[in-house]
Amino acid sequence: MNKMKKKETQLPFRLNILFFIVFLLFSILIMQLGVVQILNGADFQEEIDRTIKDTTKIPVPRGKIYDRNHQVVVDNKPKYSITYTPAKGIQAADKLEVAENLAKYISMDSEDYINGITDRNKQEYWYLKNKEEADSRLSEEESADLDNAQQYNTILNRITNEELLDLSKQDLEVIAIKKELDKAYSLTPQIVKNEDVTSEEYARVAEHLGELPGINATTDWDRDYPFEDTFSSLLGSITSQEQGILADKEQYYLTRGYSRNDRVGRSGLEEYYEDILRGRKEQIQYTTTKNGRVVDTKTIVEGERGKDLVLTIDMEFQKEVDKIVREELETTIKKHPYQHRFLQDALAVVINPKTGELLAVSGQHYDHKSEKFSNTAFKALYDAHRPGSTIKGATVLAGYESGVITPGQSFYDAPINIYGTPVKKSWRNLGLVNDSDALKLSSNVYMFYIAMRMGGEYNYQSGKKIAFNRDAVQEMRNYFQQFGLGVKTGIDYPYEATGFVGTEPKAGNMLDFAIGQYDTFTTMQMAQYVATIANDGYRVRPHFLKEVRNPVPSENELGPVYRNTNTEVLNKVEMEQSNIDRVQEGFRRVFQETGGTAATYFKGKDYNPAGKTGTAENEVFEDGVKIDTENLSLVGYAPYDEPEIAFAVIAPHTGKVSQRHPIHHKIGERILDTYFDIKEDRDEEKFEKEAEE
Template sequence: MKPNALLKKKPKKKRSQLPIRLNILFAFVFLIFSLLIVQLGIVQILNGEEAQREINETANTPTEKAVPRGKMYDSNYDLILDNEPVKAITYTPPKNGESAEDLLTLAEELAAYITIIKDEEELTESISERDKKEYWYLENRDTVADRLTKDEKALDSSEQYKVELKKITQKDLDKIDWTTDLLNVIAIKKELASAYELSPHIVVNEGLTDEEYAKVAENLYHLDGINAMIDWERKNMYENTISSFIGGISTSEQGIPRDNSQYYLSNGYTWNDRVGESGLEQEYEHVLRGRKEKINYTTNADGNVISSEVVVEGQRGKDLVLTTDMEFQQEVDKIVKEELETAIHNSASNNGYLKDALAVVMNPQTGDILAMSGFRYDRETNEFMNQAYRTVYDAHEPGSSIKGATLLAGYQEGVVGIGSTLVDAPIKIKGSKSFSSHGASMGSISDLTAIERSSNVYMAKIAIKIGNGVYRQNEPLNINVQETFDTMRNYYSQFGLGVKTGIDLPYEATGLTGIPSTENLMHLAIGQYDTYTTLQLAQYVSTIANDGYRMKPRLVKEIREPSAEGDTPGKIIQSLEPEVLNRVEMDQTYIERVQEGFRRVYAGSRGTARGQWAGFPYEMAGKTGTAEKPQFKMINDEPVQVADTDNLALIGYTPLDEPEVAFAIMVPENGTGNGRHQIHHAIGKRIIKTYYEMKDNQQTEEDEE
């Protein structure tokens, strides 16, 4: 082998080299990533706050949807107040609101399917001149802008808009053909504009036809914010019976009360929520409202809703069980109305003033309201209107019916005792008119006789003695009138006279109090000065019947869960126990003495109620009352008495031991004469007879079962 052959080198392999184009590509990719990193840094450092705002705008936004309110049942668990499903078209505005132009466009689209006001005359009246100007403005914005002066263009947007509307003339409006279709569009736009962001607002439910509802439901995909849903309306199963105490709720247009909006908003309400405005609907709003359905809306950066999710299922409001038997309530209504009609049309003359009859029936041991009824006669329409609310809101002088409280005040103050006798003869104080009892003077009479025969003088002398006055005929009376008034009113208030009874309603009147004077003091003692409601009189007589314990009147006795069946309440949540407001500051012996006096009013040989109640099959106790109510007219700027009329009152309870029903009847401005004096007795007798008859029938049914 040749040495040179061993030394010969092997050929070298070629080093692989990347194509130059691939290097350029790598460099380009690197550059792009570098730019992205720089851009992210800029976004984070310079635009972080703006980016976070964008994120927030696309976050979930919670809102709530109203549910049906709780129902009401009577004491026998018969349904009184229900919810009736009603088809409705609603609008939920986006988070950032809609422009006026967008609302008009949506209204035009929606108007192709619905007419929110069917009556053309009503529709025309609902559209104001301003509504027409706002429409004209949207259609002719540039034209209006050209009419502004330089200074007007410098105004802020709201002020400038006001000026622009003023620039629109009647001539401008006359150029538009205001057809029914166009007015419907404007009416829809007004409804859309009244909605609050992310709060469903009812555009129309009343008068919405099935066809309209179906058309909207089929076209929801292009009607942003519009929904076809089921709304709820209240349905009173007994029409007007105690409707004024059931109360009412606001409409979706009214929403929550604006003067107390912060309270409602802080308690989870939205602006368009319907709430109780009166009666039990208002008093028990927190119970009846239920648990609203909670929905999360997802919105994009423009504020438009892109999706929604129910996160909390809604639950209908809790149910109320009332103390009233609706069958008995209806009978009491019938009695009061019929007797008022008889008194008005079956008498020679009542001077044209009689128009009202009021009655309250309650259980004196529990405070349960068994019935509250009131009717007013409208002489112009010749109609009798159910206005039971007057038993709580209207106050009148009740006459002698309060003499039981006056006598008890005398006992407790020590100015008279059991069996004390005083002379019933006209009282004549210097400078005052003569004061006497009705009819002839009674002479020397006892406390029981004073109640039985209704002595005005006996009660007036009690008031004078409470004031440490010494009566001498035709001489002035030295007495601290204000202090005596305060003492008397303090005793009356312990029975519920002149103060709130505590009934579970949002409002009740307490009556009027006058200016103290010696003459007025004597009238105060016989119920012819301060005024009281029929409910206060019922609480007063119930307190005496209940041995001095004043019970809080109540219309609701139970709160219950909604039931699956719907017509009957669910399980009990809370039983509202009877509540004692106070025990009058008087010896039990005194109360029993007045109870005996009240018994004699109905059953005594000279009792003021005996003539009307003789032979009545049930034992009764109570008191009659007649308060003079002169009528005046202004003649030559001076009040001139033109007629005499009386307020008639009757209070009572039964049976004497363990009384279970008490009543107060007030017939204000009843005219004069014996013919009219029978109406309150007629009402009272029929109410008590009905009560016992229904009780006996119920017992019979229970025995048969």
């Protein structure tokens, strides 16, 4: 009993000791916190202020672009650059100090910089240099009625022209530098100078970075084009750093990690493949003092330049096609300069009909005033024209599949005279022709019979009205669209036109539609159309990109394949193969048989070509007067039995028949000749190389 009482008295004593110890520990902790807060607080806060850590993203060079034979088409050319990355909370006076110090080491006296200085820039500079004097020009009574922005603007407006005229050349250089510094966003590098930065300037700035907060001497880059103007209009361009991301797509780019002054593809393939070409930015963490002085840097994400594009284009062949198109355009215009005064463009597209790989896309424009040529290959996708008889293959196939004609059926080719409609006829009366003859000889009348029958008229009588179902126009368009005529081709490019679609579905217009003289189509659509016929009715998507390659450190080699572009079949035309075969035979006869409309240029060629010619009536207006012109077109492919190349050519607004040069035939003939000549030379080189090995 006594032992139990003794234990009970000992327990509270031990608890008291424990409580006392805990009390002492808390007291010591509170005292320590007091010491930190009261005695050392300022020192610790200064240390925190001294070590601000921020991350900056540094742009990297874009990916390169190669042709199908791995020749560099677009490269990156390095150049010296002076940049400015402002810390958070930087003030105008701080930027002015940086600008004044930087002006000691670089020159900004070129006209581009000096002429870009506005009166506002000068006023702001004068204000910072004479703040007390400037502020005294606004009374307290005036200030009471104005907000801060209004006060500032009023003060600037009271700086006199004489005071601004007193600014020295050195002052103007400082202003030019500060103007560039003012463009910078916090933690985002802004180029101050990257045009004509000398090695001496680069070295001086690099040596004095310690007294230039936020300034860096680095290497920037420009796009370089080894083939100069060749294919340039389709490659597109990128923005300058001054332009930065495109204003109309600002949110799109900002949400994808871009900075406002990042350069982006603004047109062409540079724009379409921006996500691939842009690369991964390098991320650098800066530790800075409160006044912006960098005390430590660390790379937290390694940068990697953009991936490389390998195109389907053969630049050697592309150069030759450009030359052919330009020479034939020049020859045509100079042969009859007055009659061809409206001829300005010639366009050509060359494609592999089985894969959709584009081998060459050419456009040449002639300015009659300056007498100079320019590369306008983009017009092959942007400009649509009446194609004329080149589309008659689609018309005949529409006739087969709609059931209004049968293979081998004949009609008598004589002028068609429908009441209320101008007389329509072929280029000459051809007599009795069947479907294959109609293609070979380019009979308009045969196509008119197909159109009339699709519209419901089987008993045409000269001078009488005809029955016509308005839905027949759209029915024929539906057949055409299976070949890519009147719809998007699916090409990997930011924009392509689909052409004009007529809005008056009446009999006369349908007859015109059947011979390619109503709706309009682009050269790319025409190339896809003939490629589809050559490829047994399989319509494949045309494409510029062959493959994507990962970048490698070496500047002179391609990296491993990242992605291939496979052949994509968009559709198989819903037509009997035997009917497609019959149109293919008709196209062969056009090019290879005596009397064929292109036989003069292609008969006897050992590469076994096939295709279709076209002439469409067109008009232009000069001083309010309508003048008749013609569009000359040609589509074709070779070899006929195993096609590996298809092409389309159009030259709009040529002179009339009596004055014209056969520009479409000459371009088409020279394109095929050149393609097979290059192929033969390469095969011989390959054979000799293998023999040596």
